[in-house]
Amino acid sequence: MFKKVACTVPGNHRHLPYSAAFPTLRPAVLTENSEQTQERRWTGGGEEVDGGCKEREVAEDVDSVKQFSSELIVEAVVRCLRVIDPPLGNGLSPTLPPGMSARFRLGMSLAQACQDLGYKGEIGYQTFLYSSEPEIRSLLMFLVEKLPRASAEASDQPAGKSALLQKAISAQVRAQLALPWVPPTCRLPLLCRTQSTGMSGIFRSQALSLPYSKGLGKPPVKEVSDYYRDFLLPVTAQPSQYASVPASLLERHALDLSAAQEWENEWNSQGLLTRLSPEGYRSRKRARLQKRIEEQLRAAAQPHPNSPHGPHSGPDLAEMLHSFGGATTGGTVLAKGTRFTHTEKFTFTQEPETSAQQMAAAASVMPSSRQSEEDLLAQQQDELQALQDQLKQLSIRMEEVGGDMKQLSVSIAQVSDELKQRELSNGEKEDSVRVKKQTIDLLPDAENNLAKLQTLVESSAKRVISLASQWEKHRAPLIEECRRLKELCSNRELESSRKLFEIKDLHDKIRQSADEAKKKEGLYKQLITEFENLPKDVSRCAYTQRILEIVGNIRKQKEEITKILSDTKELQKEINSLTGKLDRTFAVTDELVFKDAKKDESVRKSYKYLAALHENCTQLIQTIEDTGTIMREIRDLEEQIETENGKKTVSNLERILEDYKAIRQENSALAAKVREA
Template identity: 25%
Template sequence: MEEVDSIILHFLRQLNINIDDETKNITELPVHIIIEAASTCLSTINPSVKVTKNLPSGISQRIEVASQIASICKDLGYKNDVGYQTFLYHNECELRQVFMFLIERLPNEGKQLNTTLPLANQKSALKQDISNKIGEELKSMWIPPCCKPNTTNIGDYCYSDKTPTSSVTCLTDEQIIEKLLKIKEISQTNIIQPAATEPAQNIEQEVVVHKPETRPENKKSLKELKELAIVLRQKLDSLESEKNVMEVEFSQVQKSCERADADLKNVQNILSSIGITDIEADNVSDGLIERVQRNISSLHRQSEELTSRNLSLMVEIDKIASTMDLLEPERSRCRKILGNLKENAKALKDEYEKKEVLANQLKENYGKLRGGNKRSIYTKRILEIISNVDKQNMEIKKILDDTRQLQKEINTLEGQLDRCFSIADETLFRDAKKDDQAKKAYKLLALLHSECNTIVSLVNDTGTLARDIVDLEENIKTETAKRTEDTLRKIQADLTKIQEEN
């Protein structure tokens, strides 16, 4: 039975069921693996049958799943007794018979190959369609989405200068004099503001004139000093405002100079483009103006030609745009088809990668398996088992023939004994009427016959008892193999769970 279990486990591993390599007997399998194996076998035999492979947690759901699997096995033609207890509270013999039945019903390798051939043809046809669509897209003319030129407007720049506002704070007379001296230095260094030097000198003279008045030696009143400070602050504010105005004018003049330089560069570039390079030379020809006019007229003609050509191109672009608008639904339909084809190709690629990974895993698992797991070796073992069974059947047949022959001999001997006893009984009974010794012999013969009958009956009874003992031992072995105690424990545990659920 170990070889049968190894064959069953090998076929279950081929169906991608996670069974440990150390498992060598069916009884070592847990319940969820048994349910998964049975449902996988049923779905492989009949793909239209849908059975849950995962064992649910609830007891009632487990019983429903197991009873569904049992009913499907009966529909397939399983003749022995099968029910939910076969899978949930299994014993070795019944479970082995069920899996042997399911493995015999599994499809052959030839049928599996025939079923996979149409998928390969579909895959090649899909690849051909994808390549044809891509070739058509590459052969078609591509037109850029934006054909009209962009017009740019050149605007004027507005320059706005913010004049800083000076905040007048309360300053002492010495600080005012220092600021006036700084203003004088700035006015001397500034070239564009020559007029600002005179007020600064006047203010300096006034400050110099008034400076000795600020000393405590002159003994002027505080009111006059305050009035002098106010006058000086007013003059300082006026000078700062004039300075700011002059700075603004200076910045504007600089910007106008920069603009003039830029315009001059543009004019030089235009003249160089029309062929006039040496402008400042003394030997400029008298027909320079005529050349410039001719160049300008040629530029006008070229601009007119370009505008006419631009208009014709715009008309062509409008025509092409109208045709593109007409072809837009067809292009959108082709885009949708191409998108669907790309998605299908991506899905097929993912499926191919998954199957490739699965194939590599199966190859690794096949390499890890030791000798004796090949199909030919298993078939050889099965044939050896069948030959051994045939030999055992022949031996059993011989034993039965021998027992029949012995029974015939026993029956013939019993007949001979009965006939001999009847003859001896008749002769002794006749002689017992005349002779006393014959009477004793007749009594002894009757006693011997009765004792022999009791001995024969005892021998028969011992034989029947021995057979009954053998049968009882076999029944005990079968009952112990059924593991009724374990099943009773499981049933009690499930019953308690059901009571807790309710």
Template identity: 60%
Template sequence: MEEVDKILIHSLRLSGTDIPEEVQSIREFTTELIIESVVRCLRVISPSVGAGLSHILPPGMSARFRIGMSLAQACQDLGYQGEVGYQTFLYSSEPEIRRLLLFLVEKLPRDASEDADQPVGKSATLHKAIAAAVKEQLAIPWVPPSCRTPRLQLLQGSCLLKRFQAQPLVLHRESDPFLGKVPQERKEFFVKFLPPVSAQLPQPTSLVPSLFELNMAELSAAQDWENEWKSQGLGSRMTPEEYRQWKHQRLQRRLLDQLRQGASRSGPAHSGTTSRDLIQLLGTFGMGREHAGALAKGSRFTHSQHLAYKQEEEPPMQVQVLPISRSSEQELREHQAAELEALETELGHLVGQITEIEGQMSTLGLTLTQVEGEVRQHQLGVIERQQTLRVKGQTVELLPDAENNMAKLQVVVESSAQRVIQLAAQWEKHRVPLIQEFRDLKALHDSKELESSRRLSEIRELHERIRSAADEAKRKDDVYKQLLVEMESLPKDVSRSAYTQRILEIVSNIRKQKEEITKILSDTKELQKEINGLTGKLDRTFAVTDELIFKDAKRDEAVRKAYKYLAALHENCSQLIQTIEDTGTILREIRDLEEQIESETSKKTLSNYERILGDYQAVKQENAILLSRSQET
């Protein structure tokens, strides 16, 4: 226990407890020192709980009882399973205090220094600095704006607040996720002309939000790609580059389909303009050449409308080339106004005619579609009737010479049947190896499918193992950094070799004690075996001797006396053995009682009883004083 007490005292000193140097064991702890040790440990473990407790024992007995109850409740809240109360601290016993202090020391953080209640690590250090800054700012009282100093203006003003506004950034990249390797021209642009990130933004305050936004977008895209590749990409049995190109092409096709549908729904009035815009847009995708011809052709109505607009535009061109008369300028303007009004009237009339013609064309288009359907149905009916008529005509031609024709038909049918049989036999010859080959290929395909599925599952399991290994490595790296910080925060004056030497000495002592205990147990077993053997030998010897002497005791008086002496000797020996066993039992009981006496002595029952009597007298005196004060008031 001495080594345990030394380690325990050292941990309590690191937690901030002022333990004198002459104190070397828990047995030497006083009540004041116990209260201080427990309160210091509670402050390190839970600052919110320990902040309301005083580590100085008050002089009044009622206050002592209250602080003892508070400490007992705090220890129970931390999870202490042993029996604890105010008597544990005020009238302590060595085993109970050692058990309680060991529990509290185990609850301490890893670095048991004065700053041990604070976490460790880089992120924890940052949190600590932020918490300290916030605590410092909260401690400063609020001051009106007109009374603030420059420092308070920085702390309590709004001059440092900026809007979180992100801007798009362009970064130097070696490869594109969809197009693969970046072209050389783009690389030259990145190297020669791309400005730095800080120069790409109109305002310097948007640099950090832009970087955060870009990083979050890249992380989100990488995570989405990983999930999609593991869920769908592996099942496609393509490489990642092929899968990205396939997705890119599929997106282009869907865009083209949407554009075509939009162009078809836009109506004939905008067909020409939409076609030209669509051709230009398709050109941006690198596919305009394939569809430019089809989209540039237009419909029949588009051409007629285009010609109509051309005819409308031709008269103004002819008007522009007419010779100018020598009349006055006013007459010329009136003439142009009248001509413009006439042209507008004619244009409105033409637009109305075009609208009417469009309605008629739509009606005629529907009628034409119905008529074409009916014509197609009539044509199919005509074809069926012609085939029926041809068969019936051939049958009528064969009727005059029916018997000969029947015989010829019979021969043709038999030859056809024979030929069908021959073809079936030939097909059977070709079918059997083909079926066998098909079955072999199918079995091979199934085996390859199973093999690919197995490898796919192995790849997924490998991905999961890689992810778990990466998480484990990251966790161990964090633990390593935390332990490194803890090691650096440990006091440098304590030698690690001294602790190691002390632990090795404790282990060697335990090993020696174990060897001695094993040796004592083996000796006890040997003695017990020897005692059992001697007892059995004695019983057998007595039985044989008793039988031999008993046979001669009937005839000889001296032998009869010897038999009596033998019985008395056996009885005395049995009583002696029983006495020895009773003596051993009494010695064991004496040792147990001595141990109980030592344990009761270590509990300081007598001194605690005396202290309880003294505290009782002190409480009576305090009650009498309070009673007298209450009567005086």
């Protein structure tokens, strides 16, 4: 694909050489040193993959990724894609088309193809049309890492016709397994040849009986175990057709999973709030369900006035209620008769006789075999019409009886309400009459009765007082006990609520841990697959030598950095000591000169010169420090300028403007063609 390129770049150059974009290729010559010259030669195959398209050669002066043109970048990426994934890369052109819209589409297609291969960096059409050195380097390194190792395939490839046949068969099987399954009605001709319809069948499942106990951890009953051991058929023999075995197993597995999931959701949402064990919660739920079924059956057992089959369903429902444990109440309900049921029984018991009489009369009137079939059909139609008329009369009569029963039931309810009210008023009047009678009996001996009543009241009052004192003696410890129990109950409720929250948190953590374990297991399988797909014949010596050289370079850099830091610390200490010494010397000199300046005029001038000298020296030191700060800022700005120059911002902007003008010209040309059309 590319011709041999030899790049020689100084070790302290900031930009990586062209060969640094391809670190995983096996170089023909590898002599590297961080302080000397780096030289790499990268050899690529000269295979043509695009059918007659001439390969682009790299110029001799290209020694860095920064010097790659857009055409060279596009061709390199397309050829790498064709080697990595031929179906993905064969649909891409290695040359840039002349139109700008087509270029943009090609750039978007290349970006999408790289993302499909697993590239995680930022990529778009601008990566290829307005390239940046770091982006192109990372993209080319990613593609080179994905390239298959030709030497590994050649070393692992066996020789012989049988080996070639096995390789072709494995490739064909791998290609067919990579294709998704499509229903027969949606298959193209190619899929119709590769995916046969002979093995397809309808998904029919049957219920399976599995030998396990439904009780949580409880062993099955002995009879059930004997049945499982001696009489239960294997799972593969239970369905009527052998083709239904996978479908039945899949459906049973799905049912078990859904039941377990529903139970877990119900237990986490409702079961934990009841503070019961799982067995207790299940038993309570079963009892509630059985009670609701009994109530529904009892309600259904009540004979409906408008239903002609009410009494006939009673015995069956009674037997069903017996099975649910409601025989006592259900039996009384079903055995109770009403006026309507008796009337209906009489009607339906008399009906067979009437029909028999009619059939006898018809038989007497019916002539012998000499009658024609038409006369028989006419007689049957007449009989059917008579029976239908009789049925209509009976239904009308039943509706009338039902209306009468409703009126009678309403009147009975009213009479029963009036009876209850009169019984209550009679009871109150009897109580008042009883009190008045006792009062009248006590009137003849009123004084003695009043004295007895007074003594009785006093004794009752004394007794009430004594009982109150006794109650107070018992009441105080009971109140204390009640308060203690309430406090204990509240503490238990708080503790149970806290434990409930902890249990919910533990369930959430368990669920999260299970999800994380599944994710990690999937990642582990993916990494194992990638590890198995990696080539096993990679030369470890070259990588080890390279790693040792990198470690040596890092060690040297660390030593140099440590040396520079120690020199900087020593210089800072020396500067600090000199600054302190200068300050002390100036303070002593200032004090001595200031004492003599009060007496001598020349010394006073010397003091002024000393102060001016100290101020000028301070300004000079500050100027030197500011100069150092400015120099550091200048170096930082220069590095930033070099980085921006590496991004080729100005040239990219110029190219974008030119492309924008080209797109506008194309749009105007297309608009003119549309107007002409």
